Amino acid sequence: MTFHRTKWFRYAGWLACSLSLWGGLQAQPLTIEAAVDQSLRQFPTLTAQRSAIEALRANVAVLQANRLPNLRLHSQTNIGTANGLSGSYFSLGLIVPTSGARRAENSGSLATGNIALATADWEFYNFGRFRAEDQLLRADVAVGEAQFDREQFSLRQSVVGAYLDVFWTQQTLRLEGQNLARVDTVRRIIGNLVRNGIKPGLDSSLANVAFSRAKLAYQRVEADYQQARVLLGTLTGQSVATLQIDTTFRADPLLTSIPPVQSTLNHPLLRVAERLVSRQTVEIDLIRKTALPRLSVLAATWARGTSLGVDNEFGSLGSGLGYSRTNYLLGVAATVNLPDFKRAGARVRQQQFRIEQARSQLAAQQIDLQNTLLGADAQLVVVGQQLAELPNALRAARDAYAQRLSLYNNGVETILNLTDALNLLIAVEREVVQTRTEAVRLRFQYAQATNNFEDFYTLFRR
Template sequence: MNRCLFLTLFLILVFYQHPSALGQTLGMEEAVEATVNHYPTLAAQRSALEAFRANLQVLRDNRLPNVKVHDQVNLGTANGLSGSYFSMGLIVPTSGGRRPENASDLASGNIALASADWEVYNFGRFGAENKLARADIAVGESGLEREQFALRQVVINTFLDLVWLRQNLKIEQQNLARVDTVRRIINNLVQNGIRPGLDSSLASVELSRAKLSYYQMQEEYRRANVQLATLTGRQVSELEVDTTFNAGLLLVEPAPSAVLTSHPLLRYRNNLLTRQNAEIDMIRKSALPRVTLLTAISARGTSLDINNNFGPLGQGFGYSRTNFLLGAAATVNLIDFKRVKTRATQQQWRVKEAESLLTVEQVQLQNTLTMADSVMSSIRLSLRELPVTVRSATLAYQQRMSLYNNGIENILGITDALQLLTKVEKQVIDVQRRAVSVRLQKAYATSDFEPFFALFRRQ
């Protein structure tokens, strides 16, 4: 049974320490790239960005001349009467001479019309619309970059969970092996009558506790593995994570850095501020006059003669008169100036909001960087102290074990030494985790992830 236990632990240790041939090994940077390439939220952002880009062509198409061609053939009465009215779209217009009586004779007619109007000048509104459209594109591009930045943080944190869980899993394996070794030694001593049977029972309890801790850690590791597989779009059965960790680089002091305006979060806020200002310019110019070129050509035929007599219906289906009209029009709605003033005031508040959010983002990033720089030196002191702590705990365990074998120490002393050693080993991981977290905060604040990724690359 003991051989089976050690064989199982060995196989598990090999499985978690060496990537198998079942799937491709995935490093941290590869995990980030895989997520960015396939994640649905980013696909939605890219689609929205393409819609912003297509809007430029929509604006160009809207500025083309309006060209309308119309032809109609009519058959009806032609009884005219003096007077003016609003047709309201309900009264049929009639063009014909006035007669003393209402005639029921039919007249035919044919009208063809071609017209065009082209807004050629509007005191800069077209330019303002283009500027606003380009600002929307810039916001869309920086929004996509911001979404990628946020998603990268999620992937990195999930990957780090796997790194720390794998190291904790290794500690639980080592602890389980140590406890099983102690249990076998104690069982031999109990069987030979050197130690009381209570020691054997306590050793079995400690082994059971070690197994439970190992199983719990294994469950947490699998959960994190599933989450990373979901983010990267991989099958869980095919996912092999490269948890290379160069802990020695944590002792190296990183180069000085600062928060730059090119940071994805700041770039998004800056572009949003630019976009809000561009909309103010477009709002103000929307009330300015519009100069439009107008042209129209018409042709008409009728079965009525010049004396307003009804003729053969067939004569009305041809064209007997043509007209041409060319002009220019300037249009302005005076009330729009009042509306524009109100809309511009409203937009000014949006500009102030964008300015405040930009300031908040800058302050938060600067605070994050300052905090990371301030605690990094103290964490390095803890890292340098870790080897001493581990050596001391290991010696304490070995000495307690030696004293127990010589009949000087009891089972509780060995249990305490085992628990202390495991606690110290986990404390090493905790300190390293805190140090990596500080490095990640620095990378987040500066958007420079190169030194951080170096911690997890194979040398």
């Protein structure tokens, strides 16, 4: 049992590294670009944004339908009394109008009536309000499209970040597995020497402590690795049980400098603010035009019948069911509400403050992007120097460990010196991974600031 456990720890690093190969027999390893594409195709927030944009575009048909002429048809047949009296009143939609001659007394006799009515009205000119509404709608669609692009950009950031977490924790897991196997080898050698009386028992105790610490370090990284896989699987819609990423990585491009880029124009993070400024400006034009007069064409025709005679006598009820009189009416109306000019002025002033707010937000975002770009440039220079030096440090640490192990086996070195060499080696190996992680993070930051991911993706292409 001890042999199998020791053998497993010896090859733990190899198992972690070959995990993706084993998964590749079942499914194609997921590349960083494929992970982004899958998320952009199926993630719910983007689906909601697409629906919102389509709703804005569908509003074009709503506006066009609202501008069609109104054509109303109406017909009614009535029976009731017909007693009129001089005077004026506000109907308020509650009093039923009655048309009949004035009489000295109130009569309970019934009269019938019949009326058919057709009316039409069309607002054919309003000094550009329709055009302003169309422009505002197009501006709303443009803002929606910019928000969709920003959502895509943010999702790409999340997916790439999750992918890099899986990638680097997998690399660290392989590294910790190698260290675990290395510590286990030293532990077994020391155990044999102690059992043969060549080394003191203290050496075996220290070796067991180092082995336990290496095992704990491996388990901590393994927990981080599984957590990172869960997040990536959630973002890409893949099962965590079968999720395996492509481990292709090219470190050489990290040593090359990036051509300086000064402009951050047409960036998804800026596009929303830019289009909001345009949208708020267009709305000012619409606000002003809503207060202008509206010109309409009006038309009506109607036919009417009544059982009342020309001398106001009550006739047979059936005589009122036909039509005996017809009329028509045509007109052009101009409508303006004078207080609307004052209301529009107040709304325009309010809108101007909103435009200034949007412009200030745009300027702040431009500064943030430029600072991000400059910061990435400055840090990449230092990290590039570290990357160039790390191979020398790694080679020296490996040589020191090999020499200390050889001297220990020959009884020249102590267990403490051997442990120091082993700790130094793992520290340098971890620093290699950490420095590469930082270099890739800065390249990703540079890609985000410039909205150009092509050079970044080449780091992970075969």
